[in-house]
Amino acid sequence: MLTETEAHRNPLSELQVMQLLHPDAKESLQEAAQKDPGLPRTSPTWSTWLRSLPEHFSTKHGPRPLPDAADIVIVGSGFSGASTAYHLLCELQYPGKVVMIEARDACSGATGRNGGHMTAPNYRDFLMDVERYAHRMAVEDGRVEPTEADREIAVRMTVETRRFDDEGVKANIAFAKEHNIDCGYRQGENVQVYDTPEVYAIGQKHFQAAQKAGLTGARWLSKEEMKRVLGTTEYAAADAVPGAHMFPAKFVWYLLDQAIASGLELHTHTPVIDVNNGVVTTKDGSVVTAKHVVFATNAWTSHLVPELRGHIIPLRDQVITVPRTDSATEPVLPSGGLWMSNGSEYAIELSNGGRLIMGGFYEESGRHQAGNANDAELIPGVSTDLREALVSVPPLQKFPYDKPASPEIHEWTGIIAVSNDSAPYVGKLERLSSDKYSAWIVAGHNGEGMPRCFLFGKYIAQKLAQSFGMHVADPIAIPRAMKPNPHRVSNLDYFAWNLE
Numbered sequence: 001m002l003t004e005t006e007a008h009r010n011p012l013s014e015l016q017v018m019q020l021l022h023p024d025a026k027e028s029l030q031e032a033a034q035k036d037p038g039l040p041r042t043s044p045t046w047s048t049w050l051r052s053l054p055e056h057f058s059t060k061h062g063p064r065p066l067p068d069a070a071d072i073v074i075v076g077s078g079f080s081g082a083s084t085a086y087h088l089l090c091e092l093q094y095p096g097k098v099v100m101i102e103a104r105d106a107c108s109g110a111t112g113r114n115g116g117h118m119t120a121p122n123y124r125d126f127l128m129d130v131e132r133y134a135h136r137m138a139v140e141d142g143r144v145e146p147t148e149a150d151r152e153i154a155v156r157m158t159v160e161t162r163r164f165d166d167e168g169v170k171a172n173i174a175f176a177k178e179h180n181i182d183c184g185y186r187q188g189e190n191v192q193v194y195d196t197p198e199v200y201a202i203g204q205k206h207f208q209a210a211q212k213a214g215l216t217g218a219r220w221l222s223k224e225e226m227k228r229v230l231g232t233t234e235y236a237a238a239d240a241v242p243g244a245h246m247f248p249a250k251f252v253w254y255l256l257d258q259a260i261a262s263g264l265e266l267h268t269h270t271p272v273i274d275v276n277n278g279v280v281t282t283k284d285g286s287v288v289t290a291k292h293v294v295f296a297t298n299a300w301t302s303h304l305v306p307e308l309r310g311h312i313i314p315l316r317d318q319v320i321t322v323p324r325t326d327s328a329t330e331p332v333l334p335s336g337g338l339w340m341s342n343g344s345e346y347a348i349e350l351s352n353g354g355r356l357i358m359g360g361f362y363e364e365s366g367r368h369q370a371g372n373a374n375d376a377e378l379i380p381g382v383s384t385d386l387r388e389a390l391v392s393v394p395p396l397q398k399f400p401y402d403k404p405a406s407p408e409i410h411e412w413t414g415i416i417a418v419s420n421d422s423a424p425y426v427g428k429l430e431r432l433s434s435d436k437y438s439a440w441i442v443a444g445h446n447g448e449g450m451p452r453c454f455l456f457g458k459y460i461a462q463k464l465a466q467s468f469g470m471h472v473a474d475p476i477a478i479p480r481a482m483k484p485n486p487h488r489v490s491n492l493d494y495f496a497w498n499l500e
């Protein structure tokens with residue numbers, strides 16, 4: 001079996017890495033990618049964030065009659081949908097009718113159950129993205145192998161996405177500060193640890209390539225610094241990049257409240273079962289007709305847009321949290337968070353309330369979680385891995401809590417949306433649109449939506465406003481890699497290449 005190190009040497013999508021790590025599951029992974037995620041589960045596990053859900057979202061905005069028509073229907077009330085609504089109604093002051101339809105509670109998808117970590121990847125996997133984008137260009141051009149010219153463009157595309165993520169984190173923090181949002185954000189440095197000299201050597205290659213391409217902001221920690229920040233020198237290496245975290249749902253509930261005050265009509269507990277040419281049908285048989293529909297449905301998108309099966313794939317992930325037992329307020333973990341195993345495992349320490357939040361570990365459980373959209377159940381093997389990590393990962397050992405089986409430990413699952421080529425889909429779905437109706441998508445964030453969704457929503461809002469003839473003073477650009485161009489939407493070869 002390939003080790004994770006070997007897998008990360010190849011220019012593979014996350015799903016392909018997983019496939020290589022689980023060779024016995026090869027068939028089931030490809031089948032899993034094609035599975036209908038269905039509607040969001042009705043009784044999901046309850047995250048620590050969602051325990052603070054303001055009551056009015058359920059009582060005032062719960063199931064109620066829908067209007068017959070709207071200018072814009074946004075399906076999904078997570079970070080992407082909420083940011084779209086906020087920017088449209090509050091920033092651009094769009095005067096038309098905007099309806100948001102959410103299957104469950106407000107912000108109860110990935111945003112309401114994620115790890116709260118908000119760190120741009122900087123140089124991490126830089127060369128992998130370059131190869132992914134270069135292969136994409138080759139496939140789009142009917143070729144099997146990319147040329148050096150493809151790779152040069154792919155380097156620029158990768159730098160563009162990394163800078164966009166960085167800007168996204170800054171925009172989130174600036175907004176939280178300006179609006180005084182009580183979301184416990186903390187900004188500082190995120191530390192990534194390298195377990196072995198082999199993974200460190202790979203990391204150095206990504207680092208050097210990124211630096212050569214002009215990306216700055218990352219640095220290696222000295223052994224003394226490692227000892228001070230992580231409490232150990234047993235790692236082969238560690239780096240620091242600008243990092244941040246926050247209580248994600250509080251930020252999003254703020255956006256929703258502001259949008260509602262500016263005219264958004266929110267309908268929670270109202271699953272959408274079909275969208276056809278602007279006709280939106282909900283589970284209770286109600287129908288709303290819209291000029292524009294925004295699919296802010298992330299992991300569940302391909303239930304409503306079946307042609308995206310195999311493009312946007314649900315992946316179940318799990319999070320654990322434990323409260324701090326001493327009264328000190330100085331953080332024990334690095335201020336911007338901690339990445340382990342190339343970012344697929346992470347931990348943050350909340351600034352308000354003193355909690356450790358840790359997530360990931362879905363590959364170690366011995367079973368892949370691709371194609372699984374069931375956030376109503378925990379994954380027993382992952383629960384074991386997460387609890388073990390609490391006591392065995394050196395920097396986490398510094399966190400004071402009732403070990404090893406604190407009754408305060410709380411876990412939940414959530415559904416990440418992995419995309420076939422590891423880039424999100426953000427923009428207009430031309431193939432579903434006509435001269436009377438437009439379909440928009442903002443989904444497939446590959447477990448890294450926190451730095452991005454705010455600006456994605458702003459971009460979609462600006463595009464919508466422009467389509468109604470409104471002037472947009474400061475249009476933002478989306479990185480080329482993330483646009484849902486027709487080639488990308490129709491071409492599943494991105495998933496198939498390089499599997500032998």
Ligand SMILES: Cc1cc2nc3c(=O)[nH]c(=O)nc-3n(C[C@H](O)[C@H](O)[C@H](O)COP(=O)(O)OP(=O)(O)OC[C@H]3O[C@@H](n4cnc5c(N)ncnc54)[C@H](O)[C@@H]3O)c2cc1C
Pocket residue numbers: 039040075076077078079080081101102103104106107108109110111112113114115116117118119270271272273296297298299300301303304317318319346359413414415416442443445446447448449450451453
């Ligand atoms: C466990 C976990 C941990 C994560 N940790 C991090 C992290 O630390 N850092 C990071 O950057 N990212 C993380 N992510 C990813 C991040 O949470 C997402 O990228 C981001 O929240 C996506 O926001 P969204 O609004 O696009 O999607 P979501 O928040 O998933 O919102 C989609 C919404 O659409 C609704 N919906 C779907 N289908 C329908 C339908 N048919 N009808 C009506 N409503 C529908 C859903 O109920 C949901 O509320 C994590 C994700 C998970 C699951």
